[in-house]
Amino acid sequence: MTALVLERLLADETQTARLGEDLALALRAGDVLALKGDLGAGKSTLARALIRTLADDAGLDVPSPTFTLVQSYDTRIPVHHFDLYRLSSAAELDELGFDEALTQGAALVEWPERAEGYLPKASLLIELVQHGEGRLARLSGQGTAFDRAARSLAMRGFLESAGWGEAQRRLFIGDASARSYEIVSLAGQEPRVLMNSPRLVLGPPVRDGKPYAVIAHTAQSVSAFVAIDHALKAGGVTVPEIHAEDQDQGFLLIEHLGSEGFLGGDGEPLAERYAAAAELLAMMHGKTWPHRLEAGPGRFHTVPPFDRAAMMIEADLLVDWYVPAISGNPPSDDLRAGYTREWNALFDRLRASEYTLMLRDFHSPNIIWRGDRSGHDRLGIVDFQDALIGPSAYDLASLAMDARVTISPGIERKTLNAYVAARHAAGAFDEASFLESYAIMAAQRNSKILGIFVRLEKRDGKPYYLKHLPRIRDYLRRALSHPALGSLREFYDAHGLLEERAL
Known part of the structure; x- marks a missing residue:
């Protein structure tokens, strides 16, 4: 495979x-960044800035490892800074613990030419050479490390086009998808959020010749976020202002609504904030939302339906991932057939439910508390690109059974009551039908999440999601207590799907 090359002119030390x-x-x-260049080329300046960024500490002491040969830092991603100038043989890398370092974090290697081909082929080479009064940085490599570096440089280019080229970048948050968010800061300006939303990679066909994301109607580009942002803002919902956008590349520079969430100082959920969010949902569900939304000149996004196929393929994640994990065996054909039969019977009951714009992930990580504001403006909504047209009860179930926060039955009840009271106050409201839909959607969502959290551990190497499983099972038991779900509850009990299991 031919190495790809990128070049950047660096006028001074600041740009380095x-x-x-x-x-x-x-x-x-697991990444290896190889820094090549003569003495004084700027390798130490670049390495120091990289390590300080990972540590989020502009004053961190980063000495040259010329004499120690390796210096390690316990940063967001552990990084091991190697200087091979005094290396007498490439074999000495074994004594320095190079391979072990890569199992723990990333490696930054100065004078890589002394490693005599010992470095992995997927290493990213950064060569600094004299260019007039400055330097030319030449990046070359192949594989994901190069691709990520190229995208990060493209993000800097996007910031430059928005007048924020000199902004400081710091990782804000990533999520279970390929999206990531950074806080960018520029002197004299309020910090903003840089959203990196690459076009969705669809993956292989899984059913009826279609990839999972197509069946589940996952947003494929950032245009969905832009369109729904505009619609929500017009409907009186506080969402980020979009200051700059490149929808083709998947970059947005958006308003930073804040960082305060729904937990108190003791880490416990604050009931009044969940109730306020429920009242915001009630307001939204009293509106009529268009299905075709404008995302900019000549760009449109049609909000997909949360149809039976999408509901079922999500629910099937429990069978596909959770069942094998707790049983040690693949699900039997009888289990699959019975599971599908039970869920289809419940999906039939949703036909008479109220349908509306369903944000899909309306829970505390995606809601900002703004206590200095009043009314619905106290709540800023930041994640909604996967919105669908679906049962209004789904978003309330997502909120009141928060996947990452333990919501007691009492707070769940208060959240539900706040929503119901607001809907009754606004006009005619079929409470009984809504509560049945709420139970069905809560059971569907939590079944899906059991599968997703196991998948994140098994497929994506993210074991920390498993700690949430006991909470999700408890939510599922609550949902299945509704009389309309009696048959499904019996099925889950018969197959041990609600038993406490250690994975």
């Missing part, structure tokens, strides 16, 4: 440090 910052935002465990 900025390149280090950009590379730090792209770094992942």
